Amino acid sequence: MIREGIDVERLLRNYDPDRISIATIASHSALQILRGAHKYGFRTIGIARPEHGWFYRQFGFIDEVWEVDFTDFESIIPKLLERNSILIPHGSYVEYVGWRRAIKMEVPTFGNRYLLEWEADQRLKMKLLEYANIPTPRIFDDVNYAKYPVIVKLYGAKGGRGYFIAKDREELMRRLSDLNDAYIVQEYVIGVPAYYHYFNSYVYSRLEIFGMDIRYESNVDMRIPGLVEPTFTVVGNIPVVLRESLLPTVQRYGEQFVKAVSELVPPGIAGPFSLESIITDDMSIIVFEFSGRIVAGTNVYMGIGSQYSVLYFDKPMDMGERIAHEIKEGIKRGTLAALLT
Template identity: 65%
Template sequence: MSQILKRYDLDKLAVATIASHTALQILRGAKKYGFRTIAIAKNEDIAQFYKQFFFIDEVWTGDFSNFRKTAERLVAENALLIPHGSYVEYVGWRQALEAPVPTLGCRELLRWEADQYKKMALLEEAGIPIPRVYRSPTEVDGPVIVKFFGAKGGRGYFVAKGREELEARLKALGEEYIIQEYLFGVPAYYHYFASPVYSRIEVFGADIRYESNVDGRTFGWAEPTFVVVGNLSLVLRESLLPIIHKYGVQFAKAVERRVGCRLAGPYCLESIIKDDMSIVVFEFSGRIVAGTNIYMGYGSPYSVLYFDKPMDMGERIAHEIREAAKAGKLDQLFT
């Protein structure tokens, strides 16, 4: 990728992403900072929606089952690719690792993100408190949550109150899963930005996921499910911020040690805050998360602490790209 970046015309850079998830804020931020913008849609119906926005210069339809052709076309257009959850799910981590286009962040982390056990091992390596993981239903001695591999937005996740219920439900499963201790407390999802330009980890925002039957008005009549339908804004107690920042830094160091590349750009730690104010992290996302959409257009509550003006995450990405291009550091941002 460094060789491709050397051939790029830095005065004519384009920013591209898949037309879903956080594409609107990514491309709006890129256009605000003077970049040409490209959205890549799954089909023509989706393409038509994105074509209405003035800040998107081009909307393509792409074959996600064979993404290499699209990646090569992006390189021909001097484009930088911003990955997000829909990119990981639609294209798949294997194609994402091999796509011959400069991609924001630690690309190898997508392999770890696709495997729930590797995820937990990396968090443990970082010294961050995590829930108990059960390798077998016979180990279970309390309530658990079962999660599938990949970026599925909570689809298919379920809870079981004990071993017998768990064993009965696992018989029907046909895909890879992990069994975790079910934690009691408040969910909180922390948005970070790893900046090679400023040599720092920023706490940029936080959100709560709004999840179908868990948060909907089912009154015990429906099975709890965890499909994310939206996100709610969250401003954290200030006394929590030092430990949240500490965990973000520890995670970045663990990625460098275990995965072998430096974090760059947005990432997220997903947690439960217990009633004693301790934080247990049960997931991570090594790229931008949809929860950052909550402050699109008016900026996160923490961005003003770093820049003395509000920024959303799309603008923050574009700002980093612009400054990295000026400083000759694009190869520290894109892999």
């Protein structure tokens, strides 16, 4: 694994703490992130692909929109440092810029940038979940021992694009013969999907359950059963509230994950992350994925706040606001470096 550490404290020595700006790729959850940052008094920067900036320039809470060819993302680092910028990673950053470059990016990054490598590799991802002692689907390294149906997943933050289900060995071998990308073959667990949003706070020394959602995927919900092959491309998200009796398990799995990250991927996880699961009919929670940064599912409560946020702050707060709140408190308490890598 690549671990070329960035000296965050050295970078922050040149920053004016009263003039911090928040920057992110203009995609995925950028509107939520930048709106929250603006609400907390930060200058905001949206970094868009060429000819995509026009959409983001219409929003008054975004102070600057830069159009950049992401193959040359490094060229804007001096400008980001000049603006005292903290970069907020999300799925589009992982997909368009890539974890290898993200790890080396010489700009203070919120959360644990090194976790992006584990997130991008399906086998590392499952290794971390298993180390955390969280129930996961079975992986089939040898398809001769596969128990069908199985799901085949591609590596990277692709929003489910390219995933497919195989009902038997013949179908699996036929579909695999067409794949050129890295993949993993996993047991397909039958049940209800639920994706949990967490925030691990260094400022308050606690793990917060912040919300949950269900992904709205192209046609896997079988609105057209038997007519086409089910596909998993995410087109949106739907809010969901779990029965309260499940929340202790969700909290416990989140805490186990935080502990595992602290041991395997130092310096640990700060800020938002997600565990993605299937809940079976006996109320077992089987976790099949994680995202080590903000997920697009948090957009379901943008501007109105998560109902779970009131448990910690006695007022609604969305994840963009929660990130900004943590950074603001980190600056105030002199502990900002602990939130960044």
